[in-house]
Amino acid sequence: MVEVIVESHLSAVTFSCVLGISAAARAGLNVCDAISQRLPSRKRYSITDVRGRGSYGVVLAGRTDEDAGVVAKLVNLSSATGMNVLGEPWFVTDIKSFRREIVMLHAVALGAPGIFPEILDACVVKGGAGVSFGFVLMRDVGTESLHAVLASGRVGARRLMQVCAQLLKSLHASGFVHGDLHTGNAICEPPHVQFVDTSRTVYFGDASVDCKVAKLYDLTVLINSVDDIARLDSMLLCSQFLQEYYGSSSAGVAEVNDLLCTPEQMREKREEFVRILEKTSL
Ligand SMILES: Nc1ncnc2c1ncn2[C@@H]1O[C@H](COP(=O)(O)OP(=O)(O)O)[C@@H](O)[C@H]1O
Numbered sequence: 001m002v003e004v005i006v007e008s009h010l011s012a013v014t015f016s017c018v019l020g021i022s023a024a025a026r027a028g029l030n031v032c033d034a035i036s037q038r039l040p041s042r043k044r045y046s047i048t049d050v051r052g053r054g055s056y057g058v059v060l061a062g063r064t065d066e067d068a069g070v071v072a073k074l075v076n077l078s079s080a081t082g083m084n085v086l087g088e089p090w091f092v093t094d095i096k097s098f099r100r101e102i103v104m105l106h107a108v109a110l111g112a113p114g115i116f117p118e119i120l121d122a123c124v125v126k127g128g129a130g131v132s133f134g135f136v137l138m139r140d141v142g143t144e145s146l147h148a149v150l151a152s153g154r155v156g157a158r159r160l161m162q163v164c165a166q167l168l169k170s171l172h173a174s175g176f177v178h179g180d181l182h183t184g185n186a187i188c189e190p191p192h193v194q195f196v197d198t199s200r201t202v203y204f205g206d207a208s209v210d211c212k213v214a215k216l217y218d219l220t221v222l223i224n225s226v227d228d229i230a231r232l233d234s235m236l237l238c239s240q241f242l243q244e245y246y247g248s249s250s251a252g253v254a255e256v257n258d259l260l261c262t263p264e265q266m267r268e269k270r271e272e273f274v275r276i277l278e279k280t281s282l
């Protein structure tokens with residue numbers, strides 16, 4: 001177990017070793033002190049374990065004083081790529097994307113409650129030598145991704161995708177588009193699913209063409225990220241997913257074919273979405 005108390009006086013070196021952030025140690029940054037000073041709530045959190053890591057986020061599991069489960073997502077806002085807990089490259093997150101993540105976590109909590117984890121705190125910690133981190137503390141919504149649960153085969157893909165379609169429908173009805181809804185960005189404690197990662201989330205105030213394209217992009221990313229979709233009956237799964245989302249009794253073959261993409265088509269759709277994202281301001 002990793003023992004890091006946010007309000008303790010653990011040295012930068014201890015914290016840095018835990019996270020594999022040698023740059024922080026070199027910069028003499030006492031991350032724990034720095035976080036406790038900057039968290040808006042001044043609450044005390046204990047970080048107990050490393051939950052997971054992506055190319056951008058290192059996610060630590062912990063608890064509050066009241067013992068409720070929390071996770072702290074750390075992003076590297078430094079000027080250079082670092083190393084994550086496994087010694088893999090830890091890419092730099094652009095500050096604009098970090099801000100979007102926080103603003104959108106607050107926005108969805110108000111506009112579309114229950115779909116994403118509750119946000120508890122967030123701060124930026126700056127050290128010397130261009131080293132800085134972003135921290136977002138959220139409610140812990142579970143240990144397994146939808147990707148892992150689908151891969152385990154414990155629960156049928158059809159049932160889980162129905163739940164996702166319902167969640168996505170209410171997110172979209174509230175004007176939000178997730179923007180990166182692959183199965184790794186959904187946490188699943190069957191039969192419940194919650195979405196995470198608002199770094200590409202957009203709010204549309206009206207039903208513009210961009211909004212429609214972006215909503216379709218969410219559907220496309222999700223359905224195409226279901227692993228081994230070729231082994232499942234992809235047409236059927238996709239059609240049932242669309243029926244659930246649109247609340248209709250059938251989905252046309254053309255609609256289904258539009259959604260199932262080759263990697264090249266997926267790349268084009270991603271580029272189109274990024275253009276939309278870049279046009280939107282917070
Ligand atoms: N609130 C949360 N509760 C439980 N697990 C979470 C939570 N937020 C993130 N995770 C886990 O950490 C992983 C990485 O977080 P994510 O926000 O997706 O980072 P990245 O920006 O690197 O993709 C997620 O895929 C998920 O498994």
Ligand SMILES: [Mg+2]
Pocket residue numbers: 054184185197
């Ligand atoms: Mg993610």
